[in-house]
Amino acid sequence: xxxxxxxxxxxxxCGVGLRPTHYPYIxxxxxxxxxxxxxxxxxxxxGGRPLHTLTRIRERYPIVFHGVSLSxxxxxxxxxxxxxxxxxxxxxFEPAWVSDHLCWTGVGGHNLHDLLPLPxxxxxxxxxxxxxxxxxxxxxxxxxxxxxxxxxxxxxxxMPEWEFLxxxxxRADCGILLDVNxxxxxxxxxxxxxxxxxxxxxxxxxxxxHLAGHSDHGDYLLDTHDHPVKEAVWDLYVxxxxxFGPVSTLxxxxxxxxxxxxxxxxxxxARRLQERVRAHANARANPTPAVAIDxxx
Amino acid sequence: MRMPTLxxxxxxxxxxxxxxxxxxxxxxxxxxTDRLSRDGLEAIVNGDVVLPAVRRLDIYANMYFxxxxxxxxxxxxxxxxxxxxxxxxxLITDYLLxxxxxxxxxxxxxxxxxxxxxxxxxxxxQPFLPNLAAFEWALVDAFDAPNADCITRDTLAxxxxxxxxxxxxxxxxxxxxxxxxxxxxxxWQRVQAGQPGGEPTRRANWVRIWRRELRVLLREIAADxxxxxxxxxAGESFATICERVAEHERSEERIAALLQQWLADGLLTxxxxxxxx
Numbered sequence: 001x002x003x004x005x006x007x008x009x010x011x012x013x014c015g016v017g018l019r020p021t022h023y024p025y026i027x028x029x030x031x032x033x034x035x036x037x038x039x040x041x042x043x044x045x046x047g048g049r050p051l052h053t054l055t056r057i058r059e060r061y062p063i064v065f066h067g068v069s070l071s072x073x074x075x076x077x078x079x080x081x082x083x084x085x086x087x088x089x090x091x092x093f094e095p096a097w098v099s100d101h102l103c104w105t106g107v108g109g110h111n112l113h114d115l116l117p118l119p120x121x122x123x124x125x126x127x128x129x130x131x132x133x134x135x136x137x138x139x140x141x142x143x144x145x146x147x148x149x150x151x152x153x154x155x156x157x158x159m160p161e162w163e164f165l166x167x168x169x170x171r172a173d174c175g176i177l178l179d180v181n182x183x184x185x186x187x188x189x190x191x192x193x194x195x196x197x198x199x200x201x202x203x204x205x206x207x208x209x210h211l212a213g214h215s216d217h218g219d220y221l222l223d224t225h226d227h228p229v230k231e232a233v234w235d236l237y238v239x240x241x242x243x244f245g246p247v248s249t250l251x252x253x254x255x256x257x258x259x260x261x262x263x264x265x266x267x268x269x270a271r272r273l274q275e276r277v278r279a280h281a282n283a284r285a286n287p288t289p290a291v292a293i294d295x296x297x
Numbered sequence: 298m299r300m301p302t303l304x305x306x307x308x309x310x311x312x313x314x315x316x317x318x319x320x321x322x323x324x325x326x327x328x329x330t331d332r333l334s335r336d337g338l339e340a341i342v343n344g345d346v347v348l349p350a351v352r353r354l355d356i357y358a359n360m361y362f363x364x365x366x367x368x369x370x371x372x373x374x375x376x377x378x379x380x381x382x383x384x385x386x387x388l389i390t391d392y393l394l395x396x397x398x399x400x401x402x403x404x405x406x407x408x409x410x411x412x413x414x415x416x417x418x419x420x421x422x423q424p425f426l427p428n429l430a431a432f433e434w435a436l437v438d439a440f441d442a443p444n445a446d447c448i449t450r451d452t453l454a455x456x457x458x459x460x461x462x463x464x465x466x467x468x469x470x471x472x473x474x475x476x477x478x479x480x481x482x483x484x485w486q487r488v489q490a491g492q493p494g495g496e497p498t499r500r501a502n503w504v505r506i507w508r509r510e511l512r513v514l515l516r517e518i519a520a521d522x523x524x525x526x527x528x529x530x531a532g533e534s535f536a537t538i539c540e541r542v543a544e545h546e547r548s549e550e551r552i553a554a555l556l557q558q559w560l561a562d563g564l565l566t567x568x569x570x571x572x573x574x
Contacts, residue, residue: 041404047444051441075308106311152353152357155343
C-alpha cells in the first residue's frame with residue numbers, strides 16, 4: 001500500500017453498538033445518535049435481512065466496522081478468505097474505519113470465539129506488527145486495534161500491556177481503539193494503575209473509545225457488557241477525555257440489552273462529558289480578563 | 298525453563314480452555330510432551346493466592362463454553378425445548394469435543410449438530426431429534442442466503458417449445474429441501490407458539506424452506522415435488538425433472554401445476570440451456 005501520511009480520523013461523536021433487538025426502534029424513530037458500530041462478522045453473510053438492515057442504517061448514519069475474529073496475534077496464518085470478506089464489506093458500506101482486537105481468538109485452525117491475551121514478548125510484537133501491516137495492505141486502509149480485558153498474564157511477558165500496544169501502533173502504523181472499561185477491568189485484575197496505562201498511550205494514535213459495563217465477581221472483574229457503565233469507568237473516561245480529547249466514543253452492550261432510549265441516554269452522557277471537558281479546555285486555553293462589576297454604589 | 302513460543306503457548310491454552318471438564322482435568326490429561334514445564338501452568342501463567350493460574354484460565358474455559366452454548370440455544374430452540382436445559386448442555390459439551398468451532402463467525406458453530414445427533418445417545422431415546430435439528434438449521438441457512446430476483450410467467454412463456462427438454466431451472470439460493478421421517482415442522486411450530494414441542498408423529502414428509510424478500514417461508518410438499526426440486530437443484534434438465542416427478546405421478550398437468558406453484562412461491566430465479574457436463 002502506498003501509505004498516505006498518518007492523520008487521526010475525524011471524530012464521529014458518541015454512538016452505540018448496533019444490535020438486532022433495536023432494529024424495529026431504529027427504523028421507527030431514527031434516533032439522534034451520532035453513529036453506529038456494527039460487528040463485522042454479523043454481516044459477512046450472502047443476503048437477507050442483515051445486509052438489508054445495514055444498508056438502510058448506513059443511508060442515515062456513519063458506521064464503523066468492529067471485528068472479533070481477525071485474530072491478529074494468532075500463531076496460525078492470516079485467514080485471507082476472512083480478510084477478503086472484510087474488504088468487500090468495507091468497500092460496500094464505507095465505514096469511517098475498521099477495528100478489531102489486540103489478541104488471538106484461536107489456533108490450530110480452531111476458533112475460541114473469545115479474545116485471548118497475548119504474551120508481551122519480542123516474538124509476539126514482531127509477529128503482530130508484521131501481520132497488521134499485511135492486513136492493512138489487503139484492506140487498503142489503516143485499522144485500529146483495541147486493548148482487551150484480561151484475566152491472566154504470562155510469566156514470560158517482557159513489557160507491560162501499554163508498552164506493547166503503543167509499540168504495535170507505532171511500528172505497524174495503525175490506530176488504537178482504547179477501551180476504557182477494559183483498562184479498568186484489567187487494572188483491577190492485574191493490579192496496575194489505569195492512569196499509568198493511559199499516560200503511556202500516544203494521543204494521536206487513539207481513534208475511538210469504548211465504554212461498557214462489567215460484573216464484579218469478588219476476586220476479579222468480568223467484562224460482561226451486560227450492565228450500565230460503572231461510575232469508576234465514567235471517572236476514568238473523563239481522565240481519558242482530558243488526555244486524548246473528544247475522541248469518538250461508543251457504548252457497548254451485548255447481553256441483557258436495555259431498550260434503545262436507555263442505551264442512547266448513556267451515549268448522551270458521554271457527549272455531555274465531552275462538551276464539559278471541551279469547555280474546560282477552552283477556558284484554560286483562553287482565560288478571560290477580569291471584569292470589574294461595581295454592583296454597589 | 299526455556300521460554301515457550303507464541304504457538305506453544307496458544308496451543309496449550311487452547312487445549313486447556315476446551316477441555317470438557319475444566320482446566321484442572323485438562324492439565325491432568327496432558328502427556329509429558331504437551332507439558333511445557335515440570336512446574337505446571339504456574340510457570341507460564343501468573344497466578345496468586347487470590348486467583349491461582351488454573352482459576353484464571355477457568356474463566357476463559359467457562360466463557361468459551363457458555364458463549365457457544367448460548368449461540369446454539371438460539372439456533373436450536375426447538376431441540377432445546379424438547380430435551381431440556383440439562384440434556385442440551387450435555388449434548389453441546391459432547392458436540393464441541395467433536396466439532397470445535399473453526400469458522401471466524403459464530404453463525405456456523407452449530408452447522409454439524411444435525412448429523413452429529415444421528416449417532417448421539419439422545420437420538421436413541423428420541424429418534425426424531427436429528428430431523429428437528431436439520432429443520433432448525435435449514436431455517437438458519439435460509440435466513441441469510443444470497444438474494445436473487447425471481448423470474449415471472451413471461452420468462453417461461455418466452456421459452457420455445459422445442460427448448461423445454463433441455464431447459465435448466467435456477468432455484469432461489471435460499472431453498473432448503475428436507476426429506477424427513479418425523480413431522481418435526483409441527484413440533485417446531487408448537488415451540489414457536491410457546492407450547493411444549495412434544496413428540497412429533499412418525500410419518501414420511503417433505504418440506505421446503507426458502508426466503509422471499511426478507512421472510513423465511515416453509516411449505517410441506519409431496520414426494521414428487523421434492524424429487525423434481527431435488528433434480529432442479531442438482532442442475533438437471535427439465536426433461537429429467539419431469540422424469541423424477543413422473544416416478545411418482547405421470548401427468549402433464551402435475552408438472553404444469555408444480556411450475557405454477559414454484560413461480561408463485563418465488564422459487565424460480567432463472568433458466569438457461571442445459572449442457573451435459
